[in-house]
Amino acid sequence: MDDTSIQAIEISLFLEALYQRHGYDFRNYAKASIKRRVLTLAAIHGQTVADLIPRILHDDGFVTEAIAQLSVPVSEMFRDPIVFKTLRETILPLLQTYPRINIWQAGCATGEEIYSLAIILEEEGLLERAQIYATDINDIALRKAEDGIFPVRYLPEYERNYKNAGGKTKLSDYYVANTEFMRLHERLRRKIVFAHHNLVSDGVFCEVQLILCRNVLIYFNNDLQKKVLELFHKSLVRHGFLCLGTRESKRAVEERQLFAAINRNCMIFQKKGGEL
Amino acid sequence: MAKLLTLPKKPAIEAVAIGCSAGGLEALRKILNALPATFPAAVIIVAHTAPDGENLLSSLLAKTCQLPVSEAYEREPVLPGQVYVAPPNYHLLIEPNRCFALSVDERVCFVRPAVDVLFYSAADVYRDRLLGVILTGANSDGAQGLKAIKAAGGITLVQDPGEAYADTMPKTAIATGAVDKVLSLAALAIEISEQ
Numbered sequence: 001m002d003d004t005s006i007q008a009i010e011i012s013l014f015l016e017a018l019y020q021r022h023g024y025d026f027r028n029y030a031k032a033s034i035k036r037r038v039l040t041l042a043a044i045h046g047q048t049v050a051d052l053i054p055r056i057l058h059d060d061g062f063v064t065e066a067i068a069q070l071s072v073p074v075s076e077m078f079r080d081p082i083v084f085k086t087l088r089e090t091i092l093p094l095l096q097t098y099p100r101i102n103i104w105q106a107g108c109a110t111g112e113e114i115y116s117l118a119i120i121l122e123e124e125g126l127l128e129r130a131q132i133y134a135t136d137i138n139d140i141a142l143r144k145a146e147d148g149i150f151p152v153r154y155l156p157e158y159e160r161n162y163k164n165a166g167g168k169t170k171l172s173d174y175y176v177a178n179t180e181f182m183r184l185h186e187r188l189r190r191k192i193v194f195a196h197h198n199l200v201s202d203g204v205f206c207e208v209q210l211i212l213c214r215n216v217l218i219y220f221n222n223d224l225q226k227k228v229l230e231l232f233h234k235s236l237v238r239h240g241f242l243c244l245g246t247r248e249s250k251r252a253v254e255e256r257q258l259f260a261a262i263n264r265n266c267m268i269f270q271k272k273g274g275e276l
Numbered sequence: 277m278a279k280l281l282t283l284p285k286k287p288a289i290e291a292v293a294i295g296c297s298a299g300g301l302e303a304l305r306k307i308l309n310a311l312p313a314t315f316p317a318a319v320i321i322v323a324h325t326a327p328d329g330e331n332l333l334s335s336l337l338a339k340t341c342q343l344p345v346s347e348a349y350e351r352e353p354v355l356p357g358q359v360y361v362a363p364p365n366y367h368l369l370i371e372p373n374r375c376f377a378l379s380v381d382e383r384v385c386f387v388r389p390a391v392d393v394l395f396y397s398a399a400d401v402y403r404d405r406l407l408g409v410i411l412t413g414a415n416s417d418g419a420q421g422l423k424a425i426k427a428a429g430g431i432t433l434v435q436d437p438g439e440a441y442a443d444t445m446p447k448t449a450i451a452t453g454a455v456d457k458v459l460s461l462a463a464l465a466i467e468i469s470e471q
């Protein structure tokens with residue numbers, strides 16, 4: 001047996017140990033990507049993948065860090081501005097009629113994206129009526145998201161994206177900054193509840209009008225992706241909306257008649273009436 | 277015992293993985309234009325491009341290439357005789373079931389998509405049935421990935437740095453010592469099309 005095949009066994013044993021010991025189930029994640037993450041985790045500790053197995057079994061402190069490495073806690077403000085523009089112009093007007101608007105972002109990572117949505121809600125006069133839930137399995141990322149503090153390094157790109165997303169004022173109206181960091185305003189932060197929720201093992205989190213889950217399902221295999229799409233279907237109100245990442249598989253969302261496309265380029269879908 | 281008499285046959289190439297950066301469009305054109313309509317392997321390209329928007333590269337390449345060219349779509353199978361280009365701002369990986377997967381993992385060598393990410397995953401899947409190619413580029417991306425392709429038994433080719441628009445990528449790749457042949461674009465085109 002060659003090294004690659006042996007390494008594949010090590011990886012699956014490690015994921016099995018992580019699952020049996022701590023309940024975090026990465027066994028149905030897309031293989032190529034999870035391999036990269038496990039190898040990175042091993043490299044950071046100067047260990048082989050096999051060495052990670054006793055660590056994950058016996059060293060209680062290790063699991064948080066392992067989760068932080070295996071998940072991909074990266075986010076950006078107004079990534080794909082056209083999506084935010086479309087949400088602003090076609091979806092938010094449809095949510096106007098609800099006295100209270102519930103929004104769930106699944107897999108929020110460090111929060112840049114959900115703050116972007118909060119800014120748009122404010123500009124459309126809907127923030128006060130909104131309750132936003134943002135969830136993730138990565139507690140370290142969740143804490144960062146809650147703080148709402150981000151490096152200013154990417155600000156030029158964020159400014160540009162904000163404008164292209166139909167921004168009505170200046171992005172600087174929404175944060176204070178020094179030379180290194182920016183912090184989103186309290187009035188945005190207090191509208192978002194950040195919480196731990198695992199899409200693999202936890203059930204319906206709340207009933208919402210809009211679910212934002214961009215670039216999370218790409219990390220799941222077909223079966224897991226299917227399961228999570230069902231969870232989203234159950235979590236949406238009648239005719240509720242689902243927004244996925246622009247390069248995610250349309251086929252996977254549409255083939256099962258759970259959702260109808262509203263805007264395929266922006267990957268915005270609407271819950272279909274029927275039962276599962 | 278007739279088996280012993282036949283020479284070990286070189287396995288047919290299933291996929292060609294190409295990485296490039298600055299000056300890549302022209303180099304890719306020269307190579308792809310040389311591929312016959314009957315080319316039997318999949319061609320998978322990672323080119324460092326601007327992060328936003330449409331996949332201009334695939335439409336530019338489609339104009340002159342005889343093979344169908346498209347963006348690599350999440351979860352779709354990698355088919356022989358097709359040319360695929362990684363979408364902007366996503367890493368492109370190959371799953372063991374020979375389907376494409378995308379990720380937004382951190383940049384590698386300051387870029388996303390990174391050639392290394394494609395090469396590592398493709399090497400795992402295609403083993404000795406993979407041909408890895410590094411073309412022009414002002415970046416060190418791709419060198420480690422090419423090494424992985426070689427280690428898995430694949431073939432590794434690099435554009436001659438002397439004629440490359442930017443020579444860092446070819447030079448870094450060559451420095452790994454894992455390169456089978458260093459060739460001009462014209463010779464690369466022939467070498468690949470004869471697979």
Ligand SMILES: C[S@@+](CC[C@H](N)C(=O)[O-])C[C@H]1O[C@@H](n2cnc3c(N)ncnc32)[C@H](O)[C@@H]1O
Binds near residue numbers: 076135138197
């Ligand atoms: C690439 S980030 C996407 C962040 C954000 N949606 C964006 O696009 O800016 C993927 C996130 O999904 C989270 N994630 C992965 N598996 C998860 C699971 N089983 N349940 C909830 N979140 C998960 C990761 O922790 C990570 O923060």
